[in-house]
Amino acid sequence: MRIFTKLSAPLCLLFVFLCLKTAFSTTHLCSHEEALALLQFKTSFSINYTASDPDYCDYQPNYSKIESWKEGIDCCSWDGVSCDNVTGHIIALNLSCSFLYGTFPSNSTLFFLRNLQSLNLALNDFRLSKIPPEISQFTRLKHLDVSSSQFSGQVPREIAHLPKLVSLNLSYNWDLILETTTLRYLVQNLSEVRELVLSGLSMTSVNPRFFMNLSSSLTTLRLFNCQLRGNFPNSIFRFPNLKRFSLGGKGNLTIDLPSSNWSSPLQDLYLVDMDQDLYLGDMDCGRRLRESIGDLKSLQYLSLGCNLEGSIPASIGNLSQLTYLSLSYNNLSGQIPSSLADLTQLTCLYLSNNQFSGPIPASIGNLRQLTSLDLSSNNLSGQIPSSLADLTQLTYLDLSNNQFSGPIPASIGNVRQLTSLDLSFNNLSGQIPSSLANLTQLTSLDLYNNQFSGPIPASIGNLRQLTSLVLYSNNLSGQIPSSLANLTQLTYLSLSDNQFSSRIPASIASIGNLSQLTYLMLSSNNFNRQIPSSLANLTQLTYLSLSYNLLNGTLPPWIFTLPLLEYLFLSHNQFQGQINQFRPNSMFSAFQNLKILDLSHNSLIGKIPNCLPKSLSVLNLQANYFDGNIAFGFPEGCGLRNLNLHGNQMDGLLPRSLVNCRMLEVLDVGNNNIGGTFPHWLESLLDLQVLVLRSNKFHGSVQSTKQSPSFPKLRVLDLSSNDFRGPLPVRYIENFKAMMDLYRDEDSPEYMNVSSYQCSVVVTWKGFDYELPGILTVFSSIHLSNNMFEGEIPDVIGKLSSLKGLNLSHNNLTVHLRSLSVESNHLGGDQGEVLGLDLESLKILLKRGVFIGAMLYCLLVFACKRVLAVEGVVNVVRSD
Template identity: 65%
Template structure:
């Protein structure tokens, strides 16, 4: 679900804001110059030659952040208007002095320039330039040319987010007239490096600088103490993800003109919040990820000009009551700290607040009734705390509120009826609390997202839910709802994309007329019976269908082939009686197929040429009545199980993302003999579970190519032959169960290479010879081998007659 995370979402929003602010302020700089005189022929020629250095690419990195003041993305490059024979002072992005005609401002931000920035660029002929903005282009990891020092009159320089790399040239410190400098780089990159000497010279020479923006620049070698020498005229300092380490001087808070200060990093960067003498003009303060001491001082209430305060830096204790003195505050975010105690009632004094985020703390006690005074709120986020009691009725006064997040608390009582009548409410998260009773009525309002999951709600799901015609996300899972008053009421919700009613006590038939807009339908762990509806239409958009743990019977509907985007199909633990649905093998996106614990029967084989199940990585056919050989044709084509690094980057959880919402997929797996419901499925998670069937024949060697497998369970079948040594190639394997078969021969020594293996069960077969030693095999007990009378060696009490040789009566015959 698209809610604020602990850090990434606010940073993303702030990034967009900074891009908007940069583009808007730059346009002000450029437009402040009149263009009544013709520019010189030499300068026009220099600009035209500069134009030829680049191509125009509208898909350059972060191009989507090129939005104007009206939140529209430009569809042209400014340099397209640059044509010979037309006064260059009238070209887009070019401004000239109204007396001399010299080019004095150049704003090429978001011009989609693509190419290497030449060190001998003709741009450096513009010696009268006072403002240069090259933000949000793609210069393909070029270095910032040292020739930039030739702009001796430059006051404003912005090269942010344009993929410059390497060392910031020391010559940049020669631009002593700079008033604003923006070198921001991508936050996930360290390509642009600002080393100590260059930074010291910058601090020393820029005596007039007011805005210094260095976010995303690698400043690992810079000692933060040098910041104390910055010009006293400084108004804005932005330092997101700079890799600074050490103690940042808190004298920064005493700068007489400082209005905006943003500092983000890791715990190895510290800054102590002062107990007094704050910079009185401070308007925006953001500290995230750094260590800023243990407590928020009472003196925070002295910042009477503060409009936005965001602190996410592991603060403890209570929020001082003086915070209620910040009468100009519009945004307050204290998420992801360790604040405890009660939320101060003085927050009710901040009547200009539009956004309040106190999530991810340890607040206890009730929600203060005084929050109902904040009638301008558009965001109220109190999730992930220990708040208890009922929702105060005063919150009914928040008539402007679109977003209310109260999830993961200990709130109780019945749901107040007024909460569904707030006229602008769009997203309501009340999940993971202790709300009880029934829902009597849903009123018509703009709700697009409603999450009441993991509470103690009961009774019927009222048919008035059909009033929520804008709803795209509905999660009522893990409650005690017993039935649907009118099953087809969901057909009225034509915008519904995600519907989760799992883990309730719902009975009856699955509604036949589900919205065509559905991407996720999760009815797991209820008491639905009868046939699965057969009416999956052409163009069906379902991506996750979970009917696990009901009482469904009949056949698996063939119309599922119309759901070409289906990624997860789980009909396990039902009474479905059918043959193997080989017709599903053509679904190009299917990744998870669970048919376990039903009455499926017959052979498992492919009926088509070419790749089958090309993206499948979880297959569970256990506890059915399948017969014949293991599905060799399928195993040979399980390409998604053959490369553990196929997705690249860090493992992520499998999500179904729509335009408006995201949903994390879950899965029931058997591990160590017990069933577990994984609340998230990692994209690197691969398992095959074929136990409790009547498969026969040998285990194919090709199974050893499925190198990303985490689990393999072939137990309780009639498999014969040897354990293939190729299983030793499954180096990501964490559990292996081949028990209760008819396997013969030795345990391959190659299995010792399975260093991730934590569960091994080879019991109740006809294996012989010594048990391999070393690595994980030294951790397995007798239970892994019982019922194999021909095995010997540790951990069994039976020793072998010589190295690797079983007693003669159990030696394998040729």
């Protein structure tokens, strides 16, 4: 009995514990109503694995959190659900990256969760739903994140009715608008907010000064890509608790970096304005980087790209906690300061796209923690310092677009963690060091546009992780090493524009082993003989360029069976024979993905195959010996933008099916035997910019047949050396709007490109034909010479203010020579004489304000010889 009494108390306690454990193990913490609310919410959406971007999700993109939500299981154990340990109420819901796809209902059962304190719906796709005003029912909410979830419309004012909100993230909902009145409510009512992330919202109507009324407790403010304009008060830098601040994106923004009294707790500062092409934007942050930047002793992340000028202050070396520094895309100049070597915690250093000069300081080798170093696109010179070899943690190194000279230091091979090395566009010379073979982690090696000589080292075959090898535009010679066959991961290989053995080496056949290759460029190397048959193994090729060599023989049949080929360049070789000899009958039938085909400047003969793939945007068969009709049809939906058949022996008529090519920009069939009247039906091709029908057998009138504007984008028209008659095509000329544009930027002209293919055209200058390898967008010309046009030169020609070339010679045009003063104009070209210049026509041009540059060859030769004084410019005008 006494023994039982001694044991009874512990046994009773154990019994009670076991009973309670059993009770709690069978009781659901989550309330039945809240579980039903979540299950009902689940039915509002489908699971779509494109709805969440895996690049921003921290788990494999093959699982949605709501898949674990099942009836009969405690909802507090569901993925993304957190409950209060005492009450069992759901207090946190994290459904970020859950692949939710569908419209967010305004009456969602989610609003039944009145105890919710944290809600994260980021990185889903709610299909441009509005954020429901009912969100104000979450009166206990402290954290709200709906970033990158495809919400649209206006930010509801009701968010300001969440008085306990500490963090709010609405960022990167690109169709979401925050208006001034809503921002005012947010600022007034969210007195507890610490983190405010609004990047990517549209705030075109917001005055930046409203942000100064935010709580002084603010620690994070993100306002990147918000389309803000005007002056952002720099008092933001004096917020006593501010740790993270980002501002910028496209737009006219100004914020002056203070000269003193910075926010000392600042850890993360991002002020960058770039457009989509990564050029300097309009943001201005005070022009100079002040010495006071060194006062920010807590700074860990600094990125400034806002038109800064001058030098980097030496005080930047005081930022001992800095791990990330980017001053790229500014106008900074001077030398890179040696004080950067004091930033021993730095892991990323980006100074690209500035105007830094001089050498890289040898002390940069002190930055032993660096993993990324980008000094590209500056004016740096001297040799690459051997101290870079001390950066043993470096994985990314870009020194491209500078003026470095001398050899690559052999010690670079000690940086064995490198995965990307770019030394392109410099003046580096000598041989490619074999020590690069030590960089066995390299995936990308870019050495193009330098002066490297000698052979490619055979040891390059050790770089078995390489996916991209770019060596074009050097002076490399010798044989292409067979060890390239070891680079089985290679997808991009460019060896163009070098001086490799003129005979195609047997070792090039090893390239056929690179089964992953998608881009192969071997152009401009004087390779001769036939294309190695081993290249037929490259079934993943999308881009193949063998242009500007001495390759000969017939085109191998296998080249027309590469299933994924999109770009094929075989121009400027010595290929012979026919191209329609293969089966099936049309070689193009296998090219279902082909976008660009360039076989120009060869000796190909016979008929052109009669079918084109709809995918084709450029077809260049110029300078061959093709004959017969243009028999191939242009299907409905034809995507052709550039058709060049110049310099062949083709006859017949232009096929009317060309009108199906609605996007056609360049049509050149010059120097053939094509006949018929002027193809007026080309008027329907409103994107046409270049039309060349020269040296054919066209005849008849060139007058427009319709009243509506024709050829509004035409910039080059060449109808010379045909049998066109009647008056000049006045109605066409008066619609050449592209030749009347006075506002083109002639200081930085661009070349006309079609699908990244640089267009060319043949022009006549002083009786000789020249092929312009590129057509500048500011170039415009009209050639109507050697026809039978008659009548007077119309005044409308004087409106063509952008005209660079006009040739009306050898026609039956009538003009009346009159006295002419050309004072206060700008005549380019030869100063001594103007040969064959019709003064009446010149007067019309000058009267309209046309500036005649060196490219203007207004040769209006007539059967007369006259000498006439021309005031202000030349003394003798001879027309012969």
